[in-house]
Amino acid sequence: MGQTFSEKILGRKAGxxxxxxxxxxxxxxYCLSHDNSAAIIGExxxxxxxxxxxxxxxxxxxxxxxxxxxxxxxxxHKTIRxxxxxxxxxxxxxxxxxxxHQVLPESxxxxxxxxxxxxxxxxxxxxxxxxxxxxxxxxEAASIWATDEIWLRVPETLRVEFHGRFxxxxxxxxxxxxxxxxxxxxxxxxxxIEFAGPAAGEFxxxxxxxxxxxxxxxGAKNGYFEPDALTIAWVKxxxxxxxxxxxSDPGATYEAVLSYDLSKxxxxxxxxxxxDNVKPVSAVAGKPVQQVLIGTCTNGRLEDLEIAARILKGRxxxxxxxxxxxPASRVVFLEALRKGxxxxxxxxxxxxxxxxxxPCLGAHEGLLAAGxxxxxxxxxxxxxxxxxxxxxIYLASPATAxxxxxxxxxxxxxxxx
Amino acid sequence: MSTGRVWKYGDNVNTDVIFxxxxxxxxxxxxxxxxxxxxxxxxxxxxxxxxxxxxVAGKNFGCGSSRxxxxxxxxxxxxxxxxxxxFARIYFRNAINLGLAVLQCDEAADSLASxxxxxxxxSAGTITSGNRTFKFFPLPESVIxxxxxGGLIEYTKKKLGL
Ligand code: SF4
Numbered sequence: 001m002g003q004t005f006s007e008k009i010l011g012r013k014a015g016x017x018x019x020x021x022x023x024x025x026x027x028x029x030y031c032l033s034h035d036n037s038a039a040i041i042g043e044x045x046x047x048x049x050x051x052x053x054x055x056x057x058x059x060x061x062x063x064x065x066x067x068x069x070x071x072x073x074x075x076x077h078k079t080i081r082x083x084x085x086x087x088x089x090x091x092x093x094x095x096x097x098x099x100x101h102q103v104l105p106e107s108x109x110x111x112x113x114x115x116x117x118x119x120x121x122x123x124x125x126x127x128x129x130x131x132x133x134x135x136x137x138x139x140e141a142a143s144i145w146a147t148d149e150i151w152l153r154v155p156e157t158l159r160v161e162f163h164g165r166f167x168x169x170x171x172x173x174x175x176x177x178x179x180x181x182x183x184x185x186x187x188x189x190x191x192x193i194e195f196a197g198p199a200a201g202e203f204x205x206x207x208x209x210x211x212x213x214x215x216x217x218x219g220a221k222n223g224y225f226e227p228d229a230l231t232i233a234w235v236k237x238x239x240x241x242x243x244x245x246x247x248s249d250p251g252a253t254y255e256a257v258l259s260y261d262l263s264k265x266x267x268x269x270x271x272x273x274x275x276d277n278v279k280p281v282s283a284v285a286g287k288p289v290q291q292v293l294i295g296t297c298t299n300g301r302l303e304d305l306e307i308a309a310r311i312l313k314g315r316x317x318x319x320x321x322x323x324x325x326x327p328a329s330r331v332v333f334l335e336a337l338r339k340g341x342x343x344x345x346x347x348x349x350x351x352x353x354x355x356x357x358x359p360c361l362g363a364h365e366g367l368l369a370a371g372x373x374x375x376x377x378x379x380x381x382x383x384x385x386x387x388x389x390x391x392x393i394y395l396a397s398p399a400t401a402x403x404x405x406x407x408x409x410x411x412x413x414x415x416x417x
Numbered sequence: 418m419s420t421g422r423v424w425k426y427g428d429n430v431n432t433d434v435i436f437x438x439x440x441x442x443x444x445x446x447x448x449x450x451x452x453x454x455x456x457x458x459x460x461x462x463x464x465x466x467x468x469x470x471x472x473v474a475g476k477n478f479g480c481g482s483s484r485x486x487x488x489x490x491x492x493x494x495x496x497x498x499x500x501x502x503x504f505a506r507i508y509f510r511n512a513i514n515l516g517l518a519v520l521q522c523d524e525a526a527d528s529l530a531s532x533x534x535x536x537x538x539x540s541a542g543t544i545t546s547g548n549r550t551f552k553f554f555p556l557p558e559s560v561i562x563x564x565x566x567g568g569l570i571e572y573t574k575k576k577l578g579l
Contacts, residue, residue, distance in 0.1 A: 021521060022554045023554065023556055023560050024557065025560065043570065046570055047570060047573050047574055047577070048574060049577055049579065136510070137507075137510060137511070137514065139569050139570060142570075143569050143573045146573050146577065147573055147576065149559070151513070151560050151563070153509065186477070186480065186505075189477065189480075189503070189505060190503070190504070190505075190506040190509065219505075219506060221506060
C-alpha cells in the first residue's frame with residue numbers, strides 16, 4: 001500500500017512503517033517559538049531541568065510585537081534574550097529580522113523531509129518546501145526543550161489538485177480563499193493538505209508559502225508541496241545542510257481528492273468575521289475602506305510588494321485611506337528597496353513599516369477604531385483580531401489590497417492592472 | 418480490571434458544552450471543574466458520572482475553542498477515556514497533554530450505547546463491552562505514560578527523574 005509524505009516522514013523519524021491515525025513519538029528537527037518564548041520559558045522552568053536538551057534545534061524569532069510596544073513586551077523580550085544567552089541557543093533572531101515564517105526559510109532551516117514544529121499555528125508554511133511542519137502548544141514546546149521529543153498523530157491527507165493558469169489579476173491568495181470558502185474552516189481538521197496537480201509546480205515558492213500558510217485556516221495540521229527543482233535550488237542557495245526529499249507514493253491513500261481549475265477563478269475576498277465567509281471581490285466592491293494592510297507571513301514577500309507597486313506606481317493612495325506596508329522580513333525589505341519597489345510604494349503614500357507581524361494580531365502598529373474597515377493580506381479576520389471588536393476585517397490578495405488603497409473602497413484589481 | 422459505563426453523545430460535541438465559556442476565566446480547582454463537566458449538553462452527567470466511565474461520541478469531538486478546561490474537567494470527573502470517530506485537532510492534543518485518554522474508533526462509536534458496560538485496555542489497543550471487542554490504534558508507551566502521569570509536565574518531570 002502506498003504511503004503519503006506525512007506517513008513517510010513521520011515513519012522515518014519513528015523508525016517503522018506508520019499509517020494515518022497512529023501516534024508516534026519522535027525527535028523533531030526544529031522547534032520554533034517567537035515572543036511567546038517568554039511563556040514557554042515559564043513552563044520549562046516548572047519542569048525543573050537546568051539545560052535544554054538540544055539547543056541547536058531551538059529556533060526563537062522575535063517578531064510579534066517588535067520593537068516592544070510597551071513595558072510588558074519589553075520585559076518579555078528581555079527574559080527571552082537572557083535565556084538565549086544563558087542556554088547558548090544558536091538560532092536566535094532578534095527584532096530586526098522579520099516574521100518567523102519568512103525568516104526561518106530564508107535562514108535555510110525549512111528543508112524538504114524535515115519535521116518542524118512551532119508554537120504558532122502558521123508553522124504549516126514550511127510545507128511549501130516539502131517539510132512536515134505543524135503548530136503545537138506552549139507546554140509541548142517546553143517539553144521539547146527539556147526532552148527533545150514530541151508525540152504526533154499521523155494525519156490523514158486531503159489532496160487538492162490545481163489545473164489551468166491564473167487569469168490576469170488572480171493569484172495564489174485567491175485560490176486558497178476560494179478553497180477555504182468552498183470547503184469550510186474545519187474541512188481539513190487534523191489532516192495534511194497536499195497541494196498538487198499540474199499547476200502546483202508552476203506556483204512560485206512565495207505563492208506556495210501563501211497556500212501552505214493558510215492550510216492552517218482549514219484546520220489542517222500541515223500543508224505540503226512536492227519539492228521540485230525550484231525548491232531544491234532555493235534551499236541549496238541558503239544552506240549546506242543535508243536533507244532528503246520525501247514524496248507521496250503514487251498509490252497513497254487520500255481522505256479525498258479535490259480539483260480546482262484556476263483559469264475559472266476570479267479575485268476572492270474573505271468577509272467578516274470568519275475566514276470561510278468568502279465571496280468574489282466583485283460582490284462586495286464599492287465598500288469604503290479606511291485602512292489597507294499589505295504584509296504578514298501570508299503575503300509580505302517580494303512578489304506581493306511588487307504586484308502592489310505595479311498597481312500603485314505613479315498613483316496615490318486614496319486620501320481617506322491609510323495604506324500600511326510590512327515587508328515580511330529584512331531580506332524582503334532590502335530586496336524591495338534595491339529594486340525601487342519601496343520607493344514606488346512610499347511615493348504613492350504607503351506607510352512603510354518595520355518587518356514583523358505589525359497589527360496582524362491586534363497588539364500595535366496600526367490598530368483600528370470602532371466602525372472602521374480594513375482590507376488586509378493576512379490570514380485571519382476573526383472579530384477583534386486587529387484591535388477592535390467593532391471593526392471589520394476583509395482578507396484578500398495584495399493586488400486587491402493595492403487596488404482598494406487606490407480607490408478607497410473595495411476594488412477588483414482586474415480593473416486596475 | 419475495572420469496568421465503567423458508556424455515556425453516549427453525537428457528532429460535533431463542542432468545547433462550550435463540555436465546559437461552558439462562562440466559567441473559563443474563573444480559576445477554579447479541578448473538583449469544581451468536574452461539577453460543570455458537560456453541563457450544557459447533559460446536566461445528568463456531572464451528577465452521576467463514576468470513575469472509570471467512558472464517553473463515546475461521533476465525529477469532531479471537542480471542536481470550538483482551544484480551552485484546556487474542556488479536557489481537564491472530564492479527567493477530573495473520573496472519565497477514563499473518550500472514544501470518538503474523530504477529534505478536533507487542538508482538543509486531541511490538549512486532552513493527552515492534560516492526562517485524558519482520547520481514542521479514535523469508528524466501530525465502537527457506532528455500536529456502543531449509553532449505559533453499556535465498557536473497559537479499555539490501552540496497551541492492547543482494545544475496547545471491550547460484553548462480548549464485543551473493538552480495536553483502536555494502540556497509543557505508544559510514551560503517550561500512555563503522559564495520560565497516566567496526569568499530563569505532559571508531570572510526565573516530563575518523571576521521565577527526567579525530577
Ligand atoms: S504575521 Fe500574523 S499570522 Fe503571521 S505569524 Fe505574525 S501574527 Fe501570526
